[in-house]
Amino acid sequence: xxxxxxxxxxxxxxxxxxxxxxxxxxxxxxxxxxxxxxxxxxxxxxxxxxxxxxxxxxxxxxxxxxxxxxxxxxxxxxxxxxxxxxxxxxxxxxxxxxxxxxxxxxxxxxxxxxxxxxxxxxxxxxxxxxxxxxxxxxxxxxxxxxxxxxxxxx
Numbered sequence: 001x002x003x004x005x006x007x008x009x010x011x012x013x014x015x016x017x018x019x020x021x022x023x024x025x026x027x028x029x030x031x032x033x034x035x036x037x038x039x040x041x042x043x044x045x046x047x048x049x050x051x052x053x054x055x056x057x058x059x060x061x062x063x064x065x066x067x068x069x070x071x072x073x074x075x076x077x078x079x080x081x082x083x084x085x086x087x088x089x090x091x092x093x094x095x096x097x098x099x100x101x102x103x104x105x106x107x108x109x110x111x112x113x114x115x116x117x118x119x120x121x122x123x124x125x126x127x128x129x130x131x132x133x134x135x136x137x138x139x140x141x142x143x144x145x146x147x148x149x150x151x152x153x154x
Contacts, residue, residue, distance in 0.1 A: 035064045104148060
C-alpha cells in the first residue's frame, strides 16, 4: 500500500472556491465605493464649515459678506489660503449672497443618500427648500446639503 501526501485537485478547488465566496462577501459587506463616497461627503461638510468660518470673520471686518468666495483669498487680510473645491469633481461650491450682502447660502451635493443632514430641494418644507437644481457637484445633480449665514436657514 502506498500512501500519498498532499491534496487532491478537487480539495484544492473546493478550498479556493470557499475563499473566493468569503472574499466576495467581505467586499459586499465593506462596500468600498460607499465608504469612499462617505469620506468625500465628510470632506465636503468640513470644507463648507471652513468656508463658513472664513465668511463670518470677513463679515465681522466688513459688515457684509463677499460677492464671491474668491474674495476670501484676494482680500487685503487673507481669510483663506485657497477656497476649497469639491473633492471628486474639483469644482467650486455653489455660493449665493443676497443683494444687500447680509445673507449668504453655500451648497454642495452629497453622494450618500442615507446622510441624515440631507435636504430635499423639491420639498418646500425642508430646511433648504431654495437649494438650486442641477448645478452642484457634476453639474447635473441637485444641491442637497447647505449652510448659511447665522441669521437665515439654508
